[in-house]
Amino acid sequence: MTMDWANIVGLLGSGLMVVAYAYSNIARELNFLWFNLLNLVGSLLLIASLTIHFNLASMALEIVWAAIAVIGLANTIRKGNAR
Numbered sequence: 001m002t003m004d005w006a007n008i009v010g011l012l013g014s015g016l017m018v019v020a021y022a023y024s025n026i027a028r029e030l031n032f033l034w035f036n037l038l039n040l041v042g043s044l045l046l047i048a049s050l051t052i053h054f055n056l057a058s059m060a061l062e063i064v065w066a067a068i069a070v071i072g073l074a075n076t077i078r079k080g081n082a083r
């Protein structure tokens with residue numbers, strides 16, 4: 001594996017998603033805006049990486065993950081819970 005820009009971007013995306021997961025497990029009160037933003041940005045970075053180093057299963061997972069994060073963001077903003 002070469003450490004090209006696509007792999008660096010993918011690692012950053014993975015890192016953001018791990019941070020979001022850890023945050024959801026340690027936060028006393030979850031801020032859904034930040035949680036979903038971290039997941040959305042992380043998945044978009046991984047999607048960008050996967051356009052260079054394509055893997056169908058990973059791409060499908062990241063597209064679904066991004067869609068869930070967008071729905072979560074929309075619900076959070078609609079309910080006025082964006083703190």
